[in-house]
Amino acid sequence: MANFISNAFMIPNDLIDKGYMKKMKGSALPCYVLIVRNTRGWNKTTDSMSISQFVEQTGYNKDTVLKGLNTLEELGVIAKKSSKNRASEYTLTDSIIAVDFLDSEKLDSEILDSENGSGSEKLDSKMGSGVENLDKLLSKNSTHNNNIKTNTKTKGNFSEEFEIFWNAYPTCKRKSDKSGTFKTFEKYTRVISLEKLIAILNAFKMDSQWIKNDGEYIPAPSAWLNKKHWENDFWLKAAGLVEQQPQSAETPEYANPQRRHIPTMPKRFKGMNA
Template sequence: MTNKKTTQTFTMFPDFIKSDRRVTNLAKMIYSDIYTIATQGKEFFASNAWLAERYCATEVTISRAIKNLNDCGYIKMQMNVGSDKKVIKRVITLSDEYKELVKNDVIKNDNLSKMISASYQKRQEHLIKNDKGNISPNISTNKHAQSKISLESDFEKLWKLYPRKKDKSRAFKSYKKAIKDGVTNKEIQTGIVNLKREISLKGTDIKYVPYGSTWFNGKQWEDDYETGNVEQNNDYKTNEIARLENELQDDNLDPIERNFMSKKLAELKGSA
């Protein structure tokens, strides 16, 4: 059996990142590798594949952890790209704020601890000062992130429901403004449902249906749609039942839309 030699038996785990709640535990562990390599005056260019094996994680998870460190200002990344525009080598270095700490870490650890504490305290005070609500920056950041995720998730559900999906990013901007102004997801969902009922009722060609961006920007959930009594026509019922049964066979159908279509199908069969 061959023993593999290693020149590194431990890594340095700086105190200032331990208490930062914005950074995931995996990202902190990777940062300890980056920080330790930096104290040796070397470049950190480990690939996501190598890190994934080291930490028993997927490459996607590693990529998110490194982005987490970059977003929080702990590292800088440089991509060396070849003639085919593919990344040949990724070099990760400490951000300028923490490079000075590494220089002192090589000289004297006791002095480093004091510098780290002072630097971290200064960073936290700066964040608090710039927080309008004077709330802890970690809590404020987390709440903002959660709010953003919730908005994106709610919009995705509505976007899947909308019949003509064009210019999604512009539609999302209009959606965020509407929610900020007090409009509820239920109001928008009801508007989309009524629009689709009118489309089915009139047999409207999809090319005459507004783009998603136009509909959201124009607050067209406030419009009046024809959803009425033409449904009593037997030909309409027969065609609509066939259409709904066919669309419900789609395994990728959005749950909200599936629920609406199932209820609609039951209503039509019950009145047939």
């Protein structure tokens, strides 16, 4: 299509045609769209995403986001892999669009045949070929991929990690120089992980100085990065990145002094001799 937007990602028609969309109540649909954006939008099927990212970009609270993600798992359109102390990985199962490559008119009869043992092998074979054709189609039609190198100068070629940071950074009047911020971001990625950076950023987003007056005092992203807040113990603790040190059972004497009686010499007063 001549009017196809290259800087875009694809949503399967069956999301609507097969009735999936009406089952995605509340936050489920925007969560699904966000997962598709962060996966197929980068020509891949899996991406690590934090709950705070879903909250920030969908506008729903944490509990509602979790319900939406559970709905998507129950529908079988995504698979979730949880990791301790890391963001969960979300994978598109493509169960919505895999059926496009099957003959839907024969599908019901083959399922009935499979109950008698005659059609199971045929159905499995057809499902396999359908998924294989799907992979070929996604590989061939990769013009939606945002990493198109021929357009790096006009579209911008930013890393996936930077896009996550940029989207997580709150909108403010100083958030404008994306290219300049990307250079600053790349400079610090060798010393701070994205996960820790986002955790510290989320702590700032709850700070009263950032919240008041509709974010009037929020600095530019580059200026915020240059402050190196990950070197500040206060913000590390606020972000939950530093464990509180337990108080020692043996309290040093200087830390908990006890008054001790120290004998003193009697004071001498000047007087007249008798």
